[in-house]
Amino acid sequence: MPRTALRICPLCEATCGLTLTIGDAAVTGARGDREDVFSRGFICPKGAAFGAVDSDPDRLRAPLVRRDGTLQEATWEEAFDAIAAAVPALVGEYGAQTVGVVLGNPNVHTMAGALYPPLLLKALGTRNLFTASTLDQMPKHVSSGLLFGDPFAIPVPDLDRTDFLLLLGANPVESNGSLCTAPDFPGKLKALRARGGTLVVVDPRRTRTARLADRHLAPRPGSDALLLAALAHTLLAEKLAAPGRLEEHTEGLGELAAALGSFTPEAVAPACDLTAAEIRTLARDLAAAPTAAVYGRIGSCTVEYGTLASWLVDVLNILTGNLDRPGGALFPLSATAPAPGPARPGKGFALGRWSSRVSGHPEAKAELPMAALAEEIETPGDGQVRVLIAIAANPVLSAPDGDRLDRALVGLDFMVSVDPYLNETSRHAHVVLPPPPPSQSAHFDFAFNGFAVRNQARYSPAVLPLEEGRMDECEIQARLVLAVSGMHGSAAPDAVDELAIRTTLAKETADPRSRVHGQDPASLAGLLTGGSGPERRLDLMLRLGPYGDQFAGADGADDDSDAGADAGADAAAGAHAEGEAAAHGLSLERLLAHPHGIDLGPLRPRLPGVLKTRSGRIELLPDPIAAELPRMRAALADRPTALVLVGRRHLRSNNSWLHNVPALTGGSNRCTLQIHPEDADRLGLADGGRARVTADGGSLEVPVEVTDAVRTGVVSLPHGWGHDRAGSRLSVASATPGVNVNQLLDGTRLDPLSGTAVLNGFPVELTPLP
Incomplete structure (x- = not known):
């Protein structure tokens, strides 16, 4: 008989709750979970698929090991034997x-992607980390x-309470938010x-989001920071700035006017291709709104001044007094975040603590630019990358100049791909x-709950058992940590999780500011619940988190009410007296008892504690x-150059990893070059025809829309x-491969502060093709 099971959707950042229909040991249907405390039944085409x-x-069902130059199916033991034989030896040499x-998106x-890569990096001791960030x-x-x-500490717009929302470079109607x-x-x-309320969208395309807007401004791509x-x-010039209570928590307000003195509306208008009057009107409307939030995303990040644009988004939220304010932009508080302590100065944030070997790109957040990966593999000398471990990553398509990286990967001494x-x-x-x-994997959103517009916690156990011959991804990555550490065969995968638990508890119990200070780490570890190492680690994070029980009353009965969640939320807001036990706070057991999730309330002001x-x-x-x-x-x-290129989102897609699903291809999800009729007429291009697009990194032949x-x-x-490279096994994607837009870039265009590739707003030339 068919049955239903609950699962949080892992296919985009919206993290909607799904009700899955299970029949014949497979998922036969999906609909929105109307009782989900966060998504309330919403579902998009990705979740429905x-x-x-x-x-x-086309999903692989068994490991592959390269033998005599060919990837062949192997047992799990053979796969980890090969890694354990190669990686430690190469590191030693x-x-x-x-x-x-x-690390891919x-x-x-x-x-697994949240719990194990930090342990892998620590085991390897390398600084050569490249991610989709x-x-x-x-x-x-x-x-x-x-x-x-x-x-x-990324503030998010308080969507449910704001009166004025300014979106730049974002198309959440199709992306579901980011x-x-x-x-x-x-x-x-x-x-x-x-x-x-008022919605203003700034985007060079009339997206589905822009069609909903009260006002749509279409500036030149790449000019977001200037605007x-x-x-x-x-x-500042019109005395409209009103930071209010933020002023006591902010330094540098006095210097800001001089720093931005050159960027008058009249000065930036030509570069933005907007009028000065449009810019002034927008500024005045933003200041006059009872509450407002400014939100910029990928279109304002992947441009030449991406860090400045991201900084200025929050400068505007601060100047209007809307940062850390209901209806403005607030800092979420995830259930697995560290429990807030008293406000105090911290260590700060530093850029460029080390640099890439070849081009000297400074690190940012302990990461190097993905655009530098090919040269780090190709260039001989001390520190040349010889071993690569790629987890859920497809940089041949997602990074600039994939052809170069494609060639570079061939020269590696050893490569592991999860x-x-x-x-x-x-x-x-x-x-x-x-x-x-995903149906055979448990799920908790460690990352996305930190950016959620409402605080909540939800956990999905696996809805189907592991098929014979498969291995849970957490176990895969735990075994990978053991293999590269030289411990393959001498320790069980659970040892990786238990070491992480012991390390965390030793730190917490030694910290005078922790509410478990002075307690016995081994005793606390013995109180953890969960049927696996990852579940025990989740239980630990929940219990030590801002809504957690801090191990108080662990032996007591749970009344199965939501009072504990409310108490934990109050504690997070500072309402509990110091030392008061949250006896019914969050834990894995509480989450399992609430399969539709636990609502932890709306976002609340968190300054200055977040600093x-x-x-x-x-x-x-x-x-x-x-x-x-x-x-x-x-x-x-x-x-301005004559033509610049921007990307675009499709509702039924997420980067490169959903192009092999027939239900998510076709329709508007097509790889076409969109161009305005006036530009098409000027260049002699016709709808349905073809054109050659040329930029720094090369050229592509594309269908014209x-x-x-x-x-x-x-x-x-x-x-x-x-998806047209030989050797892949993506039958649906390879049938309609499209072209790789990143092949138009050679990797030299980067935002210097963040090392982020300029994927939007770069100049191109078009040539009609017969």
Whole structure:
């Protein structure tokens, strides 16, 4: 008989609750979980296709090991034997810095991706970490680190209470949001307008989000930072700035007017291709709104001044008094975050603590630019990357100049790929370790709860047992840690989790500020629940977190009410007296007793406790930002190029990893070059014809789609395509491969502060093809 089971969707950042129909040991249907405390039944086409994603026949079912130059199926023991024989020996011969680790976007959609890569990096001792962040969101991490002292202190718009929302470079109606976890983002935008609020969208394309807006501004791509600087200048020059209580928590307010003095609306208008009047009106409306939030995403991050744009988003939220304010932009408090302590100065945030070997790119958040990976593999010398471990990563498609990286991967001494597919990157591996389908994996959103528009906690046990021959992804990554550490065969995978638990408890019990200070770590470890190492670690994080029981009353009965969650939320807000036990606080057992999740309440003001700067205040004009402003000031004199390219999102896609699911291909999800009719006429291009696109890194031949949804002077080509390389096993994707837009880039265009590749707003030339 068919049955139903609950599962949090792992296919985008919205993290919606799903009700799955299970029949014949497979997922046969998916609908929104109406009782989910966060998503309330919302579902998008990706979630509806959960069963098709889960049962994709091209998913690898067993490890692959390269023998005689060919990847062949092997046992798990043979796969880890090969890793254990190769990696420690190569590290011993060439050194730890000859190992590179690449983490792709899907890592943050799994429990394993949150729990094990830090342990892997520690075991390897390498500084060569490359992640999808430098292809996406790193500018926001850097700006938050500089402003607030913590790169993960990212305020999100209070969508349900704001009166005025300014979106830049974001298309959440199709992306479902990013660095802003919000199920039914489209519904929240419609509700904003229905209650009399205002939505302003800044985007060179008339996206589905822009069509919902009260006002749509279509500036030149790449000019976001200039526009934001002019808005801030107007607020200061016209005495509209009103930071209110933020002033006592902020330093640098007095210097900001001089730093932005050159960025008048009249000065930036030509570069933005907007009028000065439009800019001034927007600034005045932002200041006049009862509450307001400014939110910028990938279109404002993956540009030349991405970090400045990300910084200026929060400068505007501060100047208008809307940071850390209901209806403005607030800091979420995840259930697995460290429990808040008293406000005090912190260690601050530093950039460039080390640099890449070849081009000297400074690290940001302990990461190096993904665009530098190929040269680190190709270039001989001490520290040349000889070993690569890629987890859920496909940089051949997602990074600039994939052809160069494709060639470089061939020269590696050894490569491990943890990936369910043999894709454009994993086909180069010496060992491929395939995780099971999501239905066979437990799930908790460690990353996305930190960006959620409402505090909540939800846990999904696996809805189907592991098929014979498969291995849980947490066990895969734990065994990988043991293999590279030289401990393969001498320790069980659970030993990795128990070491993590002991390390955390030893630190907590030794910290005088912790509520478990002075207790016995071994006794506390014995109180943890859960049927696996990952579950025990989750229980530990929940119990030590801001809503957790702090191990108080662990032997007591749970009344199965939500009073404990409320008590924990009050404690997080500072309502509990010091030392008062949250006897019914969060734990894994409480989450398991509430399968639709536990609501922890709306976002609340958290300043100054969230600050970790050396001053203990918001540092509004940090030195790296001040040093970067003159470079942007010089750009005011630049003459716009004739055509620039931007990417675009598709509702039924997420980067490159959903192109192999028939239900998520076709329709509007096509790899076409969108161009405005006026530009098409000028260049002799016709709808349905073909064109050659040329930029720094090379050229592509693409089908043309003529549409007025994109403004003049701009063309748009989506990201994540190019499934035409021999050796992959992606039958659906390879049938309609599209072209890889990142092949137009050679990797030299980077935002200097964050190392993020400039994937939007770069110049291109078009040539009609017969």
